[in-house]
Amino acid sequence: NAGVTQTPKFRVLKTGQSMTLLCAQDMNHEYMYWYRQDPGMGLRLIHYSVGEGTTAKGEVPDGYNVSRLKKQNFLLGLESAAPSQTSVYFCASSSPAGGLNSPLHFGNGTRLTVT
Amino acid sequence: AQKITQTQPGMFVQEKEAVTLDCTYDTSDPSYGLFWYKQPSSGEMIFLIYQGSYDQQNATEGRYSLNFQKARKSANLVISASQLGDSAMYFCAMRGLEGNNRLAFGKGNQVVVIP
Numbered sequence: 001n002a003g004v005t006q007t008p009k010f011r012v013l014k015t016g017q018s019m020t021l022l023c024a025q026d027m028n029h030e031y032m033y034w035y036r037q038d039p040g041m042g043l044r045l046i047h048y049s050v051g052e053g054t055t056a057k058g059e060v061p062d063g064y065n066v067s068r069l070k071k072q073n074f075l076l077g078l079e080s081a082a083p084s085q086t087s088v089y090f091c092a093s094s095s096p097a098g099g100l101n102s103p104l105h106f107g108n109g110t111r112l113t114v115t
Numbered sequence: 116a117q118k119i120t121q122t123q124p125g126m127f128v129q130e131k132e133a134v135t136l137d138c139t140y141d142t143s144d145p146s147y148g149l150f151w152y153k154q155p156s157s158g159e160m161i162f163l164i165y166q167g168s169y170d171q172q173n174a175t176e177g178r179y180s181l182n183f184q185k186a187r188k189s190a191n192l193v194i195s196a197s198q199l200g201d202s203a204m205y206f207c208a209m210r211g212l213e214g215n216n217r218l219a220f221g222k223g224n225q226v227v228v229i230p
Contacts (some may be wrong), residue, residue, distance in 0.1 A: 026136075033217070042206060042222040043160075089146075090160060093176065100148035100210050101167055104218050106160035 003111050005071055006091050006107035013081040013114045021076040021110050023091030031094045032074035033058075033104065034066060036087040043090065050096075081114045088112070117142045119221035120206050127227050128197050135182070136192040136224045138207030144168075147211030149190040150218065151181070155203040163205075166190055197228045 001096040004025045013019055023032065030051050035058075036049075037044040045058030063085060065077045078085060088111050092104040118141040128134040140149070147168045153161045166181045176179040182191040194201055207221040212222045 031216075035220075042220040042223060045217055045219070048217060049165075056215075088158070092160075100146060100212075101165050102218070103150055103162040103165060104160075105162070108159050 004091055004105050004107040005092055006110050008110060010111050014108055014115060015082060017081050018079050021089055023074045023107060025093040026092060029093035029095050029114060031100065032068065033092045034076045035090045037089050037090060083114045086112060086114045116217045117209055117211060117213055118222050119209055120175040121207055121217055121221035123224050125225035128228055130199060130228055130230050131196055132186060134197055134226060136205050138190045140190065140209050141186050142209065142211050142213055144211035144213045147209055151192045152206045152208060154206065155205045168210045171203060199228050199230065202226060202228045
């Protein structure tokens, strides 16, 4: 009954370091998303994927890259971390079967601090 | 472009009373979906309720109901008989073809239930 699992839960990086956030879902969902949440800003979409091997830019894609090599996994990479990337990152997935009424299922988030 | 507006300041509500959270939206899509999510202090995003733009009746899920006024482009969440566990941030979100089927979020409403 895992749903959407994000690893790690917490991470502290120094400016310029790189890291990859992993998202895994066991619901066989086609669509996957990466959001960031900052105080007073709600959730903003970074990148998303509508199927294995496909990715697309969201609202705030700069400084991030993603890959969807397997249907169940969606990776978010930071090549050279900046303090402005300090945030809480959420992964989500959904099924296209319900069309516009399919809710997103969220992971528990990754709290990233860049010093 | 899609836009979700939640402008209420933090709200205090007495336990067992009802509370209404305002959400207005803007879109040129004829067909779209509206969602509400709850984010307690533990951080996870919990899906509460969905309303389709063509639904004739307002959505209800247990103590949650959605006051949907299409002409005014508003989708207010009503929580009846508030409980202490309802203390959380609440996010309104919209999904439509204009946004390539992505879920766009408002900035959230903070609710604190007091005994």
